[in-house]
Amino acid sequence: MRSLLPPGQREVHFKKETPQRRRLVLARMAEAGVRCWLYTADRVGGHEEARQACLAALTEDLLDACALRLVLDSRDRRDRFDAISIRAVLGKVARVSGLVYEHLPSHQEELLWIADAVAWSVGAGGDWSRRVSALVSRTVPVRDPG
Template sequence: MRECDLTTIMYVSAAKKHATAREACLHTMLDDIAAQQIRQLTIESDASIDAADRRIIAKRLRELNYADLRYQHRGKKEEPLLWASDAIAWCYNRGGTWKQKIEPLLLDVRSC
């Protein structure tokens, strides 16, 4: 991944409930997206939460008055870069030497 010149921003929540953590991280990420005027976002699809994601994203984009973002849910087989984000998150959470290996890829770690 380092040879591919990938970089990432890690969004981390201490919330116990997955839904609460996911919403908080989506909000923080969307704030960053609007501030940087990013126009495209791909999120890994999970049929059990895709609808909730769409509601959260649509509401937050309205609150931010940011209409330029196009986003989509896609499976890992449809978007290979989703594998990279999973691997980076795994290494970060595993800690130790795994975390050290991906630290050059981390632009920032943001609390949600």
């Protein structure tokens, strides 16, 4: 992913990329064999509630997969909502699970660029959704508790 950065750019952020760069990035991700899980929720209770429902479902799946690390794109003060949702799922198994989580600015973790590219493309719909569909190996619809 880092090799896709133009000189002077610190991160790949799809909202800011040109359509030509978006196509290039998605093509390179496909060539590299990137595969993602996509969590979706209706925003009945609002964006934050939908995000937290998806994050709780993701955390449960990561525990089942014996994952050791979860990195989220920092949203500054809103990071606390993520921590509450993750801790609620981890409960008493937090120590024995070995799963650690952290929030980082997206320029510090290039794998966050993949999540951004996939989410943007799915949200944009049309040709972008079609282009990214091969990267999505699993779609998880999550019920919004709101």
